[in-house]
Amino acid sequence: MxxxxxxxxxxxxxxxxxxxxxxxxxxxxxxxxxxxGNGAGKTTTLRTISGLLRPRGGSITxxxxxxxxxxxHVIVGxxxxxxxxxxxxxxxLTVEENLALGGYxxxxxxxxxxxxxxxxxxxxxxxxxxxxxxxxxxSGGEQQMLAIGRALMSDPKVLMLDEPSLGLxxxxxxxxxxxxxxxxxxxxxxxxxxxxxRQALAIADHAYVIEVGQIVLEGGAAVLAKDERVQKAYLxxxxxxxxx
Amino acid sequence: MGVxxxxxxxxxxxxxxxxxxxxxxxxxxxxxxxxxxxxGDLSMVGAFLGWTLLVxxxxxxxxxxxxxxxxxxxxxxxxxVVNLGILQFAYKPLLRRSxxxxxxxxxxxxxxxxxxxxxxxxAAIEAYPxxxxxxxxxxxxxxxxxxxQIALVTAxxxxxxxxxxxxxxxxxxTAMRALAVDHDAARLMGIDVDAVIRIAFVLGAMLAAASGVxxxxxxxxxxxxxxxxxxxxxxxxAVLGGIGNIPGAMVGGLLIGLLEAYTTGYLSGTWEDVVVxxxxxxxxxxxxxxxxxxxxxxxx
Numbered sequence: 001m002x003x004x005x006x007x008x009x010x011x012x013x014x015x016x017x018x019x020x021x022x023x024x025x026x027x028x029x030x031x032x033x034x035x036x037g038n039g040a041g042k043t044t045t046l047r048t049i050s051g052l053l054r055p056r057g058g059s060i061t062x063x064x065x066x067x068x069x070x071x072x073h074v075i076v077g078x079x080x081x082x083x084x085x086x087x088x089x090x091x092x093l094t095v096e097e098n099l100a101l102g103g104y105x106x107x108x109x110x111x112x113x114x115x116x117x118x119x120x121x122x123x124x125x126x127x128x129x130x131x132x133x134x135x136x137x138x139s140g141g142e143q144q145m146l147a148i149g150r151a152l153m154s155d156p157k158v159l160m161l162d163e164p165s166l167g168l169x170x171x172x173x174x175x176x177x178x179x180x181x182x183x184x185x186x187x188x189x190x191x192x193x194x195x196x197x198r199q200a201l202a203i204a205d206h207a208y209v210i211e212v213g214q215i216v217l218e219g220g221a222a223v224l225a226k227d228e229r230v231q232k233a234y235l236x237x238x239x240x241x242x243x244x
Numbered sequence: 245m246g247v248x249x250x251x252x253x254x255x256x257x258x259x260x261x262x263x264x265x266x267x268x269x270x271x272x273x274x275x276x277x278x279x280x281x282x283x284g285d286l287s288m289v290g291a292f293l294g295w296t297l298l299v300x301x302x303x304x305x306x307x308x309x310x311x312x313x314x315x316x317x318x319x320x321x322x323x324x325v326v327n328l329g330i331l332q333f334a335y336k337p338l339l340r341r342s343x344x345x346x347x348x349x350x351x352x353x354x355x356x357x358x359x360x361x362x363x364x365x366x367a368a369i370e371a372y373p374x375x376x377x378x379x380x381x382x383x384x385x386x387x388x389x390x391x392x393q394i395a396l397v398t399a400x401x402x403x404x405x406x407x408x409x410x411x412x413x414x415x416x417x418t419a420m421r422a423l424a425v426d427h428d429a430a431r432l433m434g435i436d437v438d439a440v441i442r443i444a445f446v447l448g449a450m451l452a453a454a455s456g457v458x459x460x461x462x463x464x465x466x467x468x469x470x471x472x473x474x475x476x477x478x479x480x481x482a483v484l485g486g487i488g489n490i491p492g493a494m495v496g497g498l499l500i501g502l503l504e505a506y507t508t509g510y511l512s513g514t515w516e517d518v519v520v521x522x523x524x525x526x527x528x529x530x531x532x533x534x535x536x537x538x539x540x541x542x543x544x
Contacts, residue, residue, distance in 0.1 A: 051431075052431065071431075072431035072432060073431050073434050073435055073436045073437070074434075076432065076433065076434035081432070082432050084428070084429060084432060088426055088428070088429035088432075090421070090426065090429065091425065092425060093418060093421060093422060093425075097421075100415050100418055101415070101418055101419060101422055101430070102433055103415075104419060104433045104435050105434040107415040107416075150433070151432075154433075
């Protein structure tokens with residue numbers, strides 16, 4: 001059984017079925033990309049795994065334990081960390097305070113907090129320079145680093161990233177994704193939702209293509225990158241011209 | 245000038261009570277965007293619990309420090325339990341529904357507390373032991389300051405300091421501030437949002453109860469309707485400071501206290517409410533975000 005195992009997930013918004021039987025899995029050290037257009041169900045999948053949405057059917061397990069019906073704040077403690085779309089950092093709190101909240105569940109273990117903070121600053125030295133600054137005053141790239149760093153404070157087994165490169169300059173986007181590779185190398189399973197399919201496939205091991213709530217294609221990232229349908233739907237247009 | 249300073253001393257004393265109640269409004273609003281109209285009545289409940297202990301149970305005859313500790317701590321705990329009950333049974337089922345429904349429920353809770361208090365303690369005016377604290381004082385130049393005033397203002401400032409230390413200095417307090425920004429993001433940090441809301445209600449009730457006991461000691465007389473006007477004035481204070489903003493509630497409370505003292509002193513006591521609620525209306529029209537509310541996102 002895989003570390004993260006999603007099976008036949010059905011999710012509704014009112015009467016509208018947003019996920020129609022999504023299944024996927026991820027192993028430690030693996031980057032799994034989820035590709036798809038707007039409204040395909042990528043974000044819904046992540047929000048359901050992290051407990052912000054309740055599925056109507058299907059199962060989700062992390063390290064063998066079911067996550068279905070468990071409160072979002074408890075799921076964090078079970079090793080699943082979710083960096084939501086739009087970063088959602090606490091803009092009125094400082095960088096340090098944001099990280100402290102990332103370690104909320106281990107807040108009484110000061111030594112551990114200190115070590116994990118140091119690890120985050122090691123990964124994102126820019127954050128260390130701005131530790132006392134209000135998060136709302138950071139640049140877009142720094143805010144994304146903070147959102148990821150905050151999620152790492154709970155030392156997740158599964159890290160879910162929703163559009164981490166959105167709104168970032170291409171160079172910054174590449175650097176963020178490179179860091180994602182580094183995080184996976186340290187042993188976490190990474191679930192990566194990305195609009196930038198080319199870059200996502202470049203760093204991912206495995207990928208799923210989701211359309212109107214269903215997985216329509218899956219396979220090794222290198223294989224999918226060469227797949228004609230994927231190239232047409234997600235890798236075409238100016239992307240190749242820009243040579244990203 | 246001496247008269248002015250004398251009014252100022254009175255205003256700051258009363259204002260510190262308002263500040264405590266206003267903090268309750270502001271903490272709860274910051275987290276769940278609810279104006280908990282029962283806030284003033286929680287203060288009344290605290291005042292009656294304190295009175296029961298001091299007078300009915302005779303704790304006023306204990307050594308003064310012990311009597312005071314009991315008269316403050318027990319009502320603060322008792323009122324916190326009452327507020328948790330209100331949260332659990334009245335607000336929680338409505339939390340994810342319309343704000344209007346929960347606002348009307350809050351008004352209902354205010355009435356419920358008043359009527360419950362009337363049933364339990366009766367409709368008569370009760371009196372705190374008048375000489376619990378030494379009535380004397382001293383002169384600073386032309387201004388007379390009583391020991392009671394000093395004790396009560398000091399106690400208020402300590403409570404406010406404790407609150408600020410909690411909110412600014414602990415991870416739990418940081419979580420409270422985070423909730424003012426984004427509940428879902430807070431959940432994703434592992435923060436038990438319901439638990440933090442409960443803590444906000446406990447803190448709000450404790451501050452209200454403390455102010456109620458202080459009012460009893462200061463004005464001696466207490467009555468089951470005393471929380472109504474107190475609540476409205478404290479609400480005005482919270483709005484004046486910028487609701488959701490902790491320093492704003494403190495400053496707003498003191499300003500309302502001063503305004504009330506000057507109005508009573510220079511005009512007449514009958515103008516108090518006209519002036520105070522005139523301020524409320526003016527703030528709502530001219531600067532709805534209040535004095536400290538300029539950054540709308542920054543609520544606490």
